[in-house]
Amino acid sequence: MASAMQRMIMEQRKKTHEQMRVLLDKAEGEHRNLTPEEQRAFDDLNEAMDSSADMLRKLEKAEAGEQAASAALRAIGFSGPDSGGEEPRAGEFVYERDGARAGVRKGESFRNHPAVAGYQAPNDGAAEAQYGNLGEMVRALSVSGGSAIVPTIWSGQLIDLARNKSAVLQAGATLVPMDAGTVKIGRLTGDPTAAFRAEGSAITPSDPTFDNVTLDAKTMSTLVVGSLEWFQDANNADQIVKDAISKGMALKLDQVALYGGTTSGAGSINLPTPPNPRGVLAALQATLAGNVLGGAANGTTQTTGSFYGEVLDTIYKVRAGNEEPNAMIWNAKTARQYAGANDTTGQPLRFPSDVEGLQRYTSNQLPSYTQGTMTSRANDLFVADWSQLLIGQRLSVTIQVLTEKYADTGQIGIVAHWRGDVQPARPAAFAVYRAIQGAV
Numbered sequence: 001m002a003s004a005m006q007r008m009i010m011e012q013r014k015k016t017h018e019q020m021r022v023l024l025d026k027a028e029g030e031h032r033n034l035t036p037e038e039q040r041a042f043d044d045l046n047e048a049m050d051s052s053a054d055m056l057r058k059l060e061k062a063e064a065g066e067q068a069a070s071a072a073l074r075a076i077g078f079s080g081p082d083s084g085g086e087e088p089r090a091g092e093f094v095y096e097r098d099g100a101r102a103g104v105r106k107g108e109s110f111r112n113h114p115a116v117a118g119y120q121a122p123n124d125g126a127a128e129a130q131y132g133n134l135g136e137m138v139r140a141l142s143v144s145g146g147s148a149i150v151p152t153i154w155s156g157q158l159i160d161l162a163r164n165k166s167a168v169l170q171a172g173a174t175l176v177p178m179d180a181g182t183v184k185i186g187r188l189t190g191d192p193t194a195a196f197r198a199e200g201s202a203i204t205p206s207d208p209t210f211d212n213v214t215l216d217a218k219t220m221s222t223l224v225v226g227s228l229e230w231f232q233d234a235n236n237a238d239q240i241v242k243d244a245i246s247k248g249m250a251l252k253l254d255q256v257a258l259y260g261g262t263t264s265g266a267g268s269i270n271l272p273t274p275p276n277p278r279g280v281l282a283a284l285q286a287t288l289a290g291n292v293l294g295g296a297a298n299g300t301t302q303t304t305g306s307f308y309g310e311v312l313d314t315i316y317k318v319r320a321g322n323e324e325p326n327a328m329i330w331n332a333k334t335a336r337q338y339a340g341a342n343d344t345t346g347q348p349l350r351f352p353s354d355v356e357g358l359q360r361y362t363s364n365q366l367p368s369y370t371q372g373t374m375t376s377r378a379n380d381l382f383v384a385d386w387s388q389l390l391i392g393q394r395l396s397v398t399i400q401v402l403t404e405k406y407a408d409t410g411q412i413g414i415v416a417h418w419r420g421d422v423q424p425a426r427p428a429a430f431a432v433y434r435a436i437q438g439a440v
């Protein structure tokens with residue numbers, strides 16, 4: 001695990017360096033020196049860089065010893081297990097069992113991830129040869145009824161389509177293929193710290209700490225209903241069926257990733273655990289309540305002169321935890337409220353640079369709800385380094401066709417069963433502002 005630790009430390013060093021650069025750029029842009037408070041923050045970050053560099057040297061020394069031992073064993077004819085696959089990059093999540101990279105990279109198809117590419121269900125080839133595509137399989141099942149495990153290639157297509165429709169995955173959430181019902185992913189849980197000491201006194205060791213995130217597969221189902229005639233006659237049934245199923249999967253995944261475990265305080269949201277995974281809001285409320293802002297009895301109304309204050313508070317809550325957010329997620333009403341903001345002269349307000357620098361994604365899985373006297377206009381805003389949200393995905397999808405339930409209306413139902421889990425890897429990378437006013 002030494003190489004996995006090195007990658008985690010290097011990623012933290014990168015973030016620390018970026019925070020130091022922000023302090024210097026701000027002072028330079030304002031043509032001034034660092035303030036005493038900024039200087040203290042800069043010095044603390046610099047100490048953390050030195051401490052992590054020392055830890056890297058220790059790990060490199062340990063790794064060199066391991067490599068020497070492995071070479072000696074190979075010299076006498078011993079060959080250990082091969083973890084296979086490509087070497088993970090710095091900062092990537094890894095499977096605890098073998099140190100191989102866990103996440104699907106940006107722009108990479110789910111089907112091309114090593115864990116998926118090396119998996120082939122026994123019936124995959126036979127199903128593809130018999131049906132040709134997903135649409136033909138659904139048509140065949142609509143005649144006889146029943147269910148089928150979708151071949152890996154078709155499952156991958158559904159999952160990739162769902163990724164393109166899901167706000168949390170577009171924002172950068174890490175998709176992790178699960179080749180078992182439970183999978184453990186390595187993570188860094190504590191940064192090294194620095195402290196001043198008297199001359200000649202002992203240095204108190206402060207090493208980074210590591211543990212793992214456990215993904216336990218849970219089942220999510222989505223139902224699509226269409227007419228019997230449509231299934232029989234549509235020439236593009238394959239694409240339409242895949243689009244409909246993937247949209248249903250993406251919408252529910254967004255809702256659970258953000259609100260799983262929430263049963264009150266967000267309108268009609270009621271997602272108890274179990275059976276739902278615990279999403280960002282519930283995880284923060286359980287482990288880092290300080291990163292849940294707002295929630296005033298009558299909601300929060302934007303104030304002229306500091307219209308973006310609540311948004312900035314949410315962004316800087318993440319940064320205060322030594323994390324760097326990359327995107328925010330809000331619903332259409334919240335986006336409209338800020339897009340239509342004007343100053344006292346009626347001129348449109350520009351996004352502050354901190355807001356402009358983040359990607360902004362809209363998902364109407366975030367409800368508008370009533371908070372006290374704020375009727376149907378209270379909304380939640382999520383800001384995060386979304387790469388720290390792990391979404392485990394089992395390799396297969398099950399399709400079940402319901403021929404009897406809708407027979408009296410001449411329709412057919414398609415149920416797709418998805419299995420996976422959602423886990424925030426580093427809670428400090430997330431912040432939520434609750435019950436902020438959206439547009440009418």
